Amino acid sequence: MPSGFPRRIVIGADTYPPDVNGAANFAYRLATGLAGRGHDVHVVCPAARDAGSERVTPGGPTVHRLVSYGTPFHPTFRVCVPWRIRGEVARLLSRIAPDVVHVQSHFGVGRTLIAAARRAGVPVVATNHFMPENLIGYVPLPGRLAAAACRLAWRDCRRVFRRARIVTAPTPRAVRLLREQGLDGTILPVSCGLDLxxxxxxxxxxxxxxxxxxxxxxxxxxxxxxxxxxxxxxxxxxxxxxxxxxxxxxxxxxxxxxxxxxxxxxxxxxxxxxxxxxxxxxxxxxxxxxxxxxxxxxxxxxxxxxxxxxxxxxxxxxxxxxxxxxxxxxxxxxxxxxxxxxxxxxxxxxxxxxxxxxxxxxxxxxxxHDIAATLDTFESLYQEAAEASRRLSTARRGDRYEHPAHSGR
Known part of the structure; x- marks a missing residue:
């Protein structure tokens, strides 16, 4: 493993097993696959009930469950409210001291982790699994209201993910969709991968x-x-x-x-x-x-x-x-x-x-689409994000050091 390679990784997931859906399954495969390669992996996700918890799996990821709430529009999906989890997320990041944070959505857990990571100077990678159509179907809305809700949802997604250093989506079509919705910066297609x-x-x-x-x-x-x-x-x-x-x-x-x-x-x-x-x-x-x-x-x-x-x-x-x-x-x-x-x-x-x-x-x-290739790619992206963050931090420190001389004092 290359010197300086990020080994402590926080994965933020707004849905995670026992939830059954593609995003939850991918987050699980990613976390367990990275842990199997020797990384110290921590998953931050909603609790299956009202109270939070922490579970350490030997040889696997440590899962930190945050206090969450049920929703009226889905029998199993639970949400974390940012202002309710903000303090716990900040304490977790301080204790874990990760090399990189990788969020799987722009919802409660994802946006709170991004904000905390930015304050702590930790680089962020984000993966988008979201389409408004995956949620609008649970809330019956007339056509115009549904269209407006989709526009607002994409605006919110764009605002949150713009704070990530690198954004990925599972396919070139999914990348194009993000660009069509106005997200700029580095957006790359990375397959979710499977253990074929x-x-x-x-x-x-x-x-x-x-x-x-x-x-x-x-x-x-x-x-x-x-x-x-x-x-x-x-x-x-x-x-x-x-x-x-x-x-x-x-x-x-x-x-x-x-x-x-x-x-x-x-x-x-x-x-x-x-x-x-x-x-x-x-x-x-x-x-x-x-x-x-x-x-x-x-x-x-x-x-x-x-x-x-x-x-x-x-x-x-x-x-x-x-x-x-x-x-x-x-x-x-x-x-x-x-x-x-x-x-x-x-x-x-x-x-x-x-x-x-x-x-x-x-x-x-x-x-x-083998999962091994997906893990290789994300390891490289984590290293790239961490190195870019270090360069930026060094440049900022240099700016602060040189400022008095340039100001004439």
């Missing part, structure tokens, strides 16, 4: 010989799982297809009702939240993975399916075209277009040779 070896299982089969289409993710508005359900009765009758849905969320009851209304409830399996091995088994036994979401800054679930060697049918929206190369490892369909989704699924499900070729291509495409 975990998904290299032998293909499995269900208890029957039915073809299986899989969705994995939150059952919330922006995931558009209803489009997949509406496509199911439009598939050719000769194809015996079952849709498996792994995950839970605010729209589950509504989706179960829609399956009954469409007359396909006997062909849809809602697994809910399941353990890691059950998720791996679901990837292994499916024939096609489907991602109809329209607010994906990267889509870890899609990457996991690709690592499992599966063809993907996805909405032609946001970052999904970075993963799905039409005709090579899957197909794209116009967002919200159930007949087009049915046509795409039918063309792949009906041809075993095409499924095999596309599955092999998925593995090739996702290979560059």
């Amino acid at each position: 070896r975990r998904f290299a299982q032998h293909p499995g089969r269900g208890a029957d010989e039915r073809l299986r289409v899989l969705f994995v993710g939150r059952l919330d508005a922006e995931k558009n799982v209803d489009v997949l359900l509406r496509a199911l009765p439009l598939l050719p009758a000769r194809l015996p297809v079952t849709v498996e849905i792994v995950g839970d969320g605010s729209r589950r009851g509504e989706l179960e009702g829609l399956a009954r209304t469409l007359g396909v409830a006997d062909r849809v399996v809602f697994h809910g939240l399941v353990g890691d091995q059950e998720v791996l088994d679901a990837y292994a036994r499916c024939d096609v993975f489907c991602m109809p979401g329209t607010a994906e800054l990267q889509s870890l679930a899609t990457m996991e399916a690709m690592a499992a060697g599966k063809p993907v049918v996805a909405a032609d929206a946001m970052a999904l075209p970075h993963l799905v190369h039409p005709g090579r490892n899957g197909l794209l369909f116009p967002p919200g277009d159930a007949p087009a989704l049915a046509a795409a699924l039918g063309s792949i499900l009906g041809d075993p040779a095409v499924r095999a070729e596309m599955g092999d291509a998925s593995r090739e495409i996702v290979a560059r």
